[in-house]
Amino acid sequence: MPAHPPEVDVPDDVFFWRFKNQTRLGHALVALGGVAVWIAVYTYWLDATWGTPQLMIVETGEAAAARRDAMRMATTACMAWFSLTFMVGKGGPFLNTVTYPIVLIVTGPWAAALVVYGTTPGSISGGSPISARFVVDGFAMFLPGALLTIALVGGFLLVIYFVTGTGPAWEEKHMPDAWHDLELENPEKWE
Incomplete structure (x- = not known):
């Protein structure tokens, strides 16, 4: 068995792959649904926990x-x-x-304020985007969702591959053709 896995050429556009068997409209609706969820929860959370969604556009520390x-x-x-x-x-x-x-973390607050109030705040985090606090805040905003994604998607993949055995069928049905091109040509190298 080799000390490290064989080299695999990963395409440059891997972050823009779409699942197959979906229309452009269907894909756009998924993205727009994510934007709608983000704006709705952002607005609701400001209103429910802080008392007013107007905090989207106010320039104070609070x-x-x-x-x-x-x-x-x-x-x-x-x-x-x-x-x-x-x-x-x-x-x-x-x-x-x-x-x-990641795109929604960066653009969501401005988009929500623009949709709800027709204007945007000058600063979302209350500081310069170059400051260390901004980087720490960005990581803190992304981490809970990332952990949830790992749990949901990881759990889903574990179930379909190891419990039901339907992983290869799901992969064949949904993963793009470029995914299958990444499969190793000589799988015996792994044995």
Whole structure:
């Protein structure tokens, strides 16, 4: 058995793969559904826990703390949405689990404020995007949703591969053709 796995050429566009057997409209609806979940949870969380969704556009320390709290919850909810769509083979394997959630963390607060109030705040986190606090806050916003995604998608894959044995059929039905091109040509190298 080799000391390390054989080299595999990973395509440059791997983060933009779409699941097969879905229309462009279906894929767009998955992405728009994630945006809608993010904005709805963000707005609701500000209203329910902080008393008003107007904190989206107010420039105070308390408003920045409220936005960070709401962003964490909205990101977790949207990652749950994308995990569920992953399970039914809609969206894309990396788009759902990585790309879309990161794009929503970065653009969601401004989009929500623009949709709800027609204006945006000058600063979402209450500080410069170059500061260490901004990086720590970004990681703290992404981590709960990432852990939920790992649990949901990982659990789903464990069940279909090791409990029901339907993993290869799910993979054949939903994974893009480029996925199958990554399969090793000589699997006996692993034995």
